Amino acid sequence: MYDRATRTHALSLLRTGMSLNSVSRQTGIARATIRSWTVRVEPLPHMRPTTCCRCADTPVLPADQAAYVYLLGLYLGDGCLSLSRKGVYVLRIACADAWPGLIDACADAMGKALPNNVWRTQCPGCVAVSSSSKHWRCLFPQHGPGKKHERPITLEPWQRQLVDAHPWEFVRGLFHSDGCRFTNWTERTLASGERRRYEYTRYFFTNRSDDIRRLYSDTLDALGVEWGVLRHSGRELNISVARKPSVALMDAHVGPKY
Numbered sequence: 443m444y445d446r447a448t449r450t451h452a453l454s455l456l457r458t459g460m461s462l463n464s465v466s467r468q469t470g471i472a473r474a475t476i477r478s479w480t481v482r483v484e485p486l487p488h489m490r491p492t493t494c495c496r497c498a499d500t501p502v503l504p505a506d507q508a509a510y511v512y513l514l515g516l517y518l519g520d521g522c523l524s525l526s527r528k529g530v531y532v533l534r535i536a537c538a539d540a541w542p543g544l545i546d547a548c549a550d551a552m553g554k555a556l557p558n559n560v561w562r563t564q565c566p567g568c569v570a571v572s573s574s575s576k577h578w579r580c581l582f583p584q585h586g587p588g589k590k591h592e593r594p595i596t597l598e599p600w601q602r603q604l605v606d607a608h609p610w611e612f613v614r615g616l617f618h619s620d621g622c623r624f625t626n627w628t629e630r631t632l633a634s635g636e637r638r639r640y641e642y643t644r645y646f647f648t649n650r651s652d653d654i655r656r657l658y659s660d661t662l663d664a665l666g667v668e669w670g671v672l673r674h675s676g677r678e679l680n681i682s683v684a685r686k687p688s689v690a691l692m693d694a695h696v697g698p699k700y
């Protein structure tokens with residue numbers, strides 16, 4: 443992998459009249475490689491030595507932090523990274539057909555988090571939103587062998603910093619992939635004998651990973667949202683927000699799926 447400056451420098455040496463052998467000796471670049479540049483100096487797309495914000499010499503934070511944090515929530519909830527045969531990572535997030543707005547929001551965040559092609563594939567009942575880049579692994583270091591709920595999931599310090607700065611984006615991303623909002627109702631008889639109907643809304647978040655549920659509930663704590671745990675067959679897989687002031691906060695910042 444040689445960048446454009448290295449290529450141009452080698453060619454400029456050739457133009458001074460130096461032989462291919464001399465330029466090769468001076469630069470340490472193979473003769474055949476330099477000769478190929480006399481035909482085409484621009485590196486092919488797949489040969490471009492590119493970096494991203496995280497694997498640059500001095501790592502920086504993603505440019506669109508809110509989009510990244512939302513996408514991080516989606517990825518931890520229901521996304522997967524896989525390594526293609528070309529050595530490129532494919533990020534894939536399945537979005538239910540029922541919520542077209544969320545499909546657009548996911549594709550939008552993916553394009554902003556890492557400028558790259560984003561494509562959609564229709565599957566039974568859902569649309570898979572995907573993007574390929576070798577840098578998805580840099581942005582999601584949680585990637586590893588096996589399922590997310592079978593291995594520890596912790597945030598890197600730089601991710602923690604971003605989640606602390608954009609907590610609602612994180613909650614929205616997690617909720618959009620693994621959450622649902624229910625409105626139930628009940629009837630009560632008042633002392634006067636009158637029957638009155640009461641509606642109550644609940645936000646549920648269900649994920650099999652203890653660590654991911656803890657990331658969700660810790661963020662709710664930081665936001666002052668009260669939550670509780672619903673048990674399923676002895677396991678605490680479901681985080682519920684049911685108290686009125688907390689539901690009001692969730693309605694203001696997250697809202698129903700769309």
Ligand SMILES: [Zn+2]
Binds near residue numbers: 498
């Ligand atoms: Zn990278």
